[in-house]
Amino acid sequence: MRPPLRIAVLECDTPLEGTHRRYNGYGGVFRALLSASAKALNQPEILDPESGLDISCWDVVNGDAYPKLEDLDAVLLTGSRHNSFDDIPWINRLVEFTQQILAQDRVRILGICFGHQIVGRALGAKVGRSEQGWEIAVCGMDLTEKGKELFGREKIRIQQMHQDIVFEYPPNTISLGSSPICAVQGMYAPGRFVTVQGHPEFTREIVTEIVQNRARLGVFNEHQAQDALGRVGDEHDGVAIGAAFLKFLLED
Template identity: 55%
Template sequence: MKPPLRIAMLECDTPLLKTRGKYGGYGGVFKALFEAGADALNMPDVISSKKGMEITTWDVVNSELYPKLENVDVVLLTGSKSNAFDNDPWILKLVDFVKDVLAQDRIRIIGVCFGHQILGRAMGVKVDRGSGWEISVCEINLSAKGKELFKKDKLNLYQMHRDIVYGCPSDVEELGWSPTCSNQGMYVKGKVMTVQGHPEFTNPIETEIMEARHGQGIFDDATFEDGMKRVGSHHDGVAVAQAFIRFLLED
């Protein structure tokens, strides 16, 4: 795939107040990530924060708006507080749209957290509650393909989930695992790339969510305090963004 890459960001949730004030929607959060990843690749003649990407955002929850497939090269599904296994009308519409993307061979699709789970559901894999919450910066063990794509032996990413994708289709390569989640990412060359973690999150974004969920009683004191101990740790979000962009550029 050659730039300019026409990237459609499907916003599956609305950020909390501080994050929304800085970035707008989650499309803005991902735009910042992709720009950082493009610059880190150091290929200014091909792609950078100033060149090679045309990003649009689509509210698939409230407006249920989608791009026409002929107008995009890449579809990205963001995270969400919703459950990917629920049958809300907007979720069913999203799953159907993803199935349409998977049925063709030109457009590539990226899924992050909830987006990763929606991809799993669209490919016929079980998505359901896992053994518990995985939050803050966590270490991910990488498969051989994961090490190749991310160019790292292990990955540290922000997490914010308790649902997981159980297993993987036979024609899909798994990218990694953790003690809490056996499927941390999926890959099909020239077609699909997903991660369960949140490469787009930053310390302030993760902290705002953890504080809100602790205040709502979703996280007990022990879970919240454990997460806050690691929220400032190094994370590899830009490395994942680089891998996403290399995936989009590969033949």
Template identity: 70%
Template sequence: MRAPLRIAVLEADTPIPPVDDRYGGYGGVFTSLLKSSAKALNKPEQLDPENGLVISKWDVVSGTEYPKLENIDAVLISGSKHNSYEDIPWINRLVEFTQHVLAQDRVRIVGVCFGHQILGRALGVKVGQSDQGWEIAVCDMDLTEKGKEVFGLEKIRIHQMHKDIVHSLPEGVTLLGHSPQCAIQGMYSPRRFISVQGHPEFTGWMENEIISLRAKMGVFSEDQAQEGLSRVNNEHDGVSIGTTFLKFLLEE
């Protein structure tokens, strides 16, 4: 039997209270996704769906400790309400740690939304606000030929919640997909990293809670909120994307 896959989830934010209460942080959200994805993978000889994942959680916002690379096989950088381009201590530490992981060739990286942008920043490209504004709820991600090969799909439907983007593709990195509002929806380097701008870990319930709260806060107009809420429960490929993450981490 293969040894468990040790994944360190770097929690770059705390979910809004209803989500936090249900899942216990983004580590819990991703644990739920990855366990469902391990079952969907249905390859117990490669990954035991019950005992094949060892997931640790690291608060990188208020904490300063990071996992030792010899104790893990992968890091997963979560989404966040914070801006990936800010020059503040905890984000700078996260960028430096990401560069530390990129400098070796065993531990792999999965980046999601903010994590996708942190990966871009660590690779030396500009990250920041998009002039296209917010992309929210379930949206289509058009795949490149490599994206179709990696995900095993012709197109991806994925929850979105962002107005920041990776502005250009880092040198030597493969583009996985794009959308009308975001030219770099996914990045890939074999046996090194994979990232998506969207949120495969989100559910319709989570998006409903987030959009509703942000509408009350004035982040979204009533029209924006209603348009997004009309799509939150559309079918999406979150578990399939999670399965792709696991295949990437298991690849010899």
């Protein structure tokens, strides 16, 4: 049996109280997703759902410690309420570390939302605020031919929570899909990285808590909040996307 996949989750934010209490950080949220995805993959001889994942968590916002690449097979960059385009120390360190990973060809990257944008920024693409505004709750993502192959779907539905985007595809990057609000919904480079703008790890409860909190703070207006809350429980492909991530990490 092959050794466990060693995945470092770089936690780029702290969840709201309810989610944090349930999962103990975004690392716990991704543990839940990847465990469910390993079961859905249903290939225990290749990836045992119980023993096949070795996941470590690293708070890169409040600490400056990063994992050693020689101890890893993959790095996962989480989402965040912070701006991927900000020129501040912890984000600059994260971009530099991402560039270190991209400069070698063994350790692979998974980028989620903010993490997707950080990969884009590390590769020289413009990232910033979209003129289209927010994309929230379960939305459709139209897939390219590569996206259909990678995710095993004609189209996917995924939880969203962003108003920042990657504006263009970096050189030598393959498009995975788009939506009416965001043209760069996923990026791929064989043997190197897979990123998505959406949140496969988000559940109805997680998104509900975020939407309600942001409505209270005035970030979302009443229409945005009610529209999002009407879609948070829609069926989505989070676990299937997680399974596609694992297949990518297991490829020779």
